Amino acid sequence: MDNPDMKTLGNSHVLGIFLCAFYLPLVVAFEKVTIPAELKSAVARVAVNATSCSVTCGPGFKVEEMCEITPAGERRNCTVRRSDCLTSWACGLIHFTVPVGKPFQFSCLNSDAVGLANRTYSYTWRLAQGLITTNDALFKPFQNPDSVIRFSPTRESDAGTYRCDVQMLKTFRVIKRAYFGVRVIQNDLVDLDFQKSLTWEQKLAANEEEENTEDSTHEEVQEQQHFWQGELFYECLIGVGSGVAGGVLVSMALYFLQKILGRRAAEK
DSSP states (O other), rough: OOOHHHHHHHHHHHHHHHHHHHHHHHHTTTOOOOHHHHTTTEEEEEEEEEOOOOSSSEEEEEEEEEEEOOOTOOOEEEEEEEEEEEOOOOEEEEEEEETOOOOOEEEOOOTTGGGGGHHHHEEEEEETOOOOOOOOGGEEEEEEOOOOOOOOOOOOOGGGEEEEEEEEETOOOOEEEEEEEEEOOOOGGTOOOOOOOOOHHHHHHHHHHHHHHHHHHHHHHHHHHHHHHHHHHHHHHHHHHHHHHHHHHHHHHHHHHHHHHHHHHHHO
């Protein structure tokens, strides 16, 4: 059997622990906190206004307004500065169509971040040759230490999807991943002329179709004109008939009114 004295002793220990747990925060809360005079007069410099990031993905910049805030909440000595920003590291797929033999280039960084590129970034390129895809399992290493890939001139073998990873030099953190899909076509497919590619029979059929379309349109216009002209004629006819009928009714009413007045005058 359990000893009642041991139970009482255990309950006393538990109650004492709870009292200490509640007493300590009260003691700390009611202690007087003294703020140093230097802290009361301290001035903080914070950003009070800022623009959105210049790009939707990858490294960009934003413009901030920095001001000193006094303990009274006043702003003073405000300046404008440009600072780096990063909204999202994952960018989508960009398509390019390039003619064979033409020089072409594309950059992993936007023009806004090009000025910052040489100081803190490194670039890793991979290629899925002959494919337009974002499946990372299909990419193989592509040697290019720069942020720009240049084709001079462009060859058919240059077609494919190029993936670029932008990393911070200090931390190796990936801050941008972009895909560039490059399609390479022959020069005779660049300026397509539909009329030149048609045979004589196709041109004749196309001309006949255009003439039939013009004739049908002309006939529709004429039918509409005849319809509206007929409608106008009937409207005029109905208007004249209504006017004549109204005049006859008014004349008959005046005639009968005059006869009634003449009879009453004769009776008197």
